[in-house]
Amino acid sequence: MPGAGSEQGYRGPQVCKIVGITYRQLDHWDRTGLLRPSLAAARGSGTQRLYSYKDVVVLRIIKQLLDSGVTLQRARKAIDFFRDSVGDDLASANLVLGASDSVLARDGDELLDLLRGGQGVFNVVPLSGVVDDVRHRIVELGAEAHEATATAEPAPESTRQQHGPTDRQARAR
Amino acid sequence: MPGAGSEQGYRGPQVCKIVGITYRQLDHWDRTGLLRPSLAAARGSGTQRLYSYKDVVVLRIIKQLLDSGVTLQRARKAIDFFRDSVGDDLASANLVLGASDSVLARDGDELLDLLRGGQGVFNVVPLSGVVDDVRHRIVELGAEAHEATATAEPAPESTRQQHGPTDRQARAR
DNA sequence: TAACCTAGTGACGCAGGTGTAGTTACGACG
DNA sequence: CGTCGTAACTACACCTGCGTCACTAGGTTA
Numbered sequence: 001m002p003g004a005g006s007e008q009g010y011r012g013p014q015v016c017k018i019v020g021i022t023y024r025q026l027d028h029w030d031r032t033g034l035l036r037p038s039l040a041a042a043r044g045s046g047t048q049r050l051y052s053y054k055d056v057v058v059l060r061i062i063k064q065l066l067d068s069g070v071t072l073q074r075a076r077k078a079i080d081f082f083r084d085s086v087g088d089d090l091a092s093a094n095l096v097l098g099a100s101d102s103v104l105a106r107d108g109d110e111l112l113d114l115l116r117g118g119q120g121v122f123n124v125v126p127l128s129g130v131v132d133d134v135r136h137r138i139v140e141l142g143a144e145a146h147e148a149t150a151t152a153e154p155a156p157e158s159t160r161q162q163h164g165p166t167d168r169q170a171r172a173r
Numbered sequence: 174m175p176g177a178g179s180e181q182g183y184r185g186p187q188v189c190k191i192v193g194i195t196y197r198q199l200d201h202w203d204r205t206g207l208l209r210p211s212l213a214a215a216r217g218s219g220t221q222r223l224y225s226y227k228d229v230v231v232l233r234i235i236k237q238l239l240d241s242g243v244t245l246q247r248a249r250k251a252i253d254f255f256r257d258s259v260g261d262d263l264a265s266a267n268l269v270l271g272a273s274d275s276v277l278a279r280d281g282d283e284l285l286d287l288l289r290g291g292q293g294v295f296n297v298v299p300l301s302g303v304v305d306d307v308r309h310r311i312v313e314l315g316a317e318a319h320e321a322t323a324t325a326e327p328a329p330e331s332t333r334q335q336h337g338p339t340d341r342q343a344r345a346r
Numbered sequence: 347t348a349a350c351c352t353a354g355t356g357a358c359g360c361a362g363g364t365g366t367a368g369t370t371a372c373g374a375c376g
Numbered sequence: 377c378g379t380c381g382t383a384a385c386t387a388c389a390c391c392t393g394c395g396t397c398a399c400t401a402g403g404t405t406a
Contacts, residue, residue, distance in 0.1 A: 046382085068296060215354055350405080
């Protein structure tokens, strides 16, 4: 076991443990384009995928969507939207999925407006919760998964930026 | 076409139009126990299923869940909960589905508490919206679907009961 | 009673998502 | 340079949720 530090990002099997999915799923999601490792793709049997910290968060979002009974298809659309409209400030708001579109709601009021306005079903993903969740899971496994502590992680504090009085609201589809 | 009034409830193909699903789906959902017609079950090729008004509303809920990308599996659990905990006062609250349990949230505050408290994904179904929705759809098709105007319908007004200051909150699983 | 319309039934098939298992190949170490 | 561990690849199979289509059987009307 060589000294950690040279590696960046997380490798496939490790990601599975952190996120709580099977390797088969991770593989399938890569091949079908749901989410491919942004640091290093697989290039044959002997190689290995390398996922960034953000990748892990996104994967965890997908996992939670699945757990709550959302289709992979719907998750795909949600992730597409997420990638387009969320920058590096993960945990900034709530991701709200309607029947045909996705929205970012910054605070509770916006959320209530959305829920009151539309007559359909909404799937709500509290992003900050997911980010905290991922952090905990990494720490818990940290003892075992000694190597590959990511430099892609945006430093332990910076994720905590609270939402200001901005009223921006992205929308897609 | 005999004078309407002798019949009660809605027959299969009609329900499909109102709810917006295919006959195959309705059939499948009956056979697999998701929702069977509460007024009359099918008893052979020549017979016909008879659905109550509440059945139609529930079916519409399922349909909207599907549209928003929720699995049939999850919908099954949701409907089980719905049947157990919602009486005849449909449209009373919001049906909130978490990863492992279902909840009825009466007002916006309860909703926000739920969303803030849990760190998972939530699927929110505004029941009053669904009831209105069904009503409109029946009216729209009413001109064409002349027959079988249900007596199971709880009279055009009585559904509108507003939620009082009660703080009951059912929960399952 | 024969002809029809309507609605439920059965069999078949397909696609997506995933488990299982065996195979292959990179990279490290002796 | 051979061996080994690990991770990715391939093939197969299964299960759910339907679409399609041909078939069957009440009920009604002629």
